[in-house]
Amino acid sequence: xxxIDLTNGRQPEAVHAGLNVIDIRISLSVSVSAGDILLIGKxxxxxxxxxxxxxxxxxxxxxxxxxxxxxxxxxSQDMFFASATYSITNSSAPxxxxxxxxxxxVQNSLSDDAMPRYDYIVLVNTAPxxxxxxxxDFILSYKxxxxxx
Amino acid sequence: xxxxxxxLSYQTGQPEAVHAGENAYIVxxxxxxxVSPTDTWNIGKLPVNAxxxxxxxxxxxxxxxxxxAxxxxxxxSPSAFFASATYSAAVYRTTKRLGTAAQFSLSxxxxxxxxxxxxxxxxxxxxxxxxDLIVFYKxxxxxx
Numbered sequence: 001x002x003x004i005d006l007t008n009g010r011q012p013e014a015v016h017a018g019l020n021v022i023d024i025r026i027s028l029s030v031s032v033s034a035g036d037i038l039l040i041g042k043x044x045x046x047x048x049x050x051x052x053x054x055x056x057x058x059x060x061x062x063x064x065x066x067x068x069x070x071x072x073x074x075x076s077q078d079m080f081f082a083s084a085t086y087s088i089t090n091s092s093a094p095x096x097x098x099x100x101x102x103x104x105x106v107q108n109s110l111s112d113d114a115m116p117r118y119d120y121i122v123l124v125n126t127a128p129x130x131x132x133x134x135x136x137d138f139i140l141s142y143k144x145x146x147x148x149x
Numbered sequence: 150x151x152x153x154x155x156x157l158s159y160q161t162g163q164p165e166a167v168h169a170g171e172n173a174y175i176v177x178x179x180x181x182x183x184v185s186p187t188d189t190w191n192i193g194k195l196p197v198n199a200x201x202x203x204x205x206x207x208x209x210x211x212x213x214x215x216x217x218a219x220x221x222x223x224x225x226s227p228s229a230f231f232a233s234a235t236y237s238a239a240v241y242r243t244t245k246r247l248g249t250a251a252q253f254s255l256s257x258x259x260x261x262x263x264x265x266x267x268x269x270x271x272x273x274x275x276x277x278x279x280x281d282l283i284v285f286y287k288x289x290x291x292x293x
Binding site for chain 1: 170173177238278281283285
């Protein structure tokens with residue numbers, strides 16, 4: 001079990017007018033073990049997640065065994081996608097849409113930095129089946145507090 | 150039957166109308182007074198000429214959620230986003246045809262500034278956190 005940072009130190013977008021979208025390309029050059037935590041992106045402090053989708057990639061569809069993982073934040077690792085087997089044999093795969101209750105009730109209120117700047121978006125591999133290669137894109141739309149919030 | 154306003158959500162300024170990229174309007178439907186059937190609630194504002202692109206409703210945990218029914222839309226089309234139904238604590242994606250055919254061309258202000266976003270109760274009563282309504286929209290820009 002290891003924690004692997006894929007974010008390269010960048011800060012997330014936090015535009016306070018309009019909608020923000022982060023598109024995270026998950027492409028692995030080394031195999032991932034069960035329990036490994038991948039820090040795949042950053043969500044700004046106070047951001048309100050509105051919707052998300054996962055588009056499986058070419059490595060994702062290389063096996064019919066399925067991939068077992070969850071995606072969320074460091075404080076809530078299954079906020080966006082619960083731990084489950086996502087497989088090309090699943091009728092909804094490789095496009096997986098959010099079924100979680102997002103919105104103001106899950107506004108990001110914690111920080112993984114000393115300053116309240118961001119919370120990590122994490123992918124946790126929960127079974128040893130994750131392939132090497134292009135796993136897919138995780139896309140999250142969020143809004144920063146603006147006129148109303 | 151009454152027409153009411155949802156506190157800060159409705160009374161706070163004009164809606165965002167950024168002409169580059171996409172806009173999103175979030176309404177947290179949390180009521181401290183009982184919502185009765187046939188009440189019309191002005192829950193927010195959407196800019197005139199905005200083109201709705203998508204809508205999601207995340208159901209909440211309010212009292213009477215299993216029997217309270219409502220529809221969500223605009224003052225000109227009260228079920229523009231969600232038809233009358235009961236909504237539990239689940240994810241509801243719109244099945245309405247949005248896009249340019251649903252572009253807002255009317256105004257609830259004397260100046261063409263905004264159209265009211267509305268929730269109309271149709272059965273039962275409720276109190277508390279009904280849910281979050283999110284409307285995605287685009288302002289006419291490069292292409293439209």
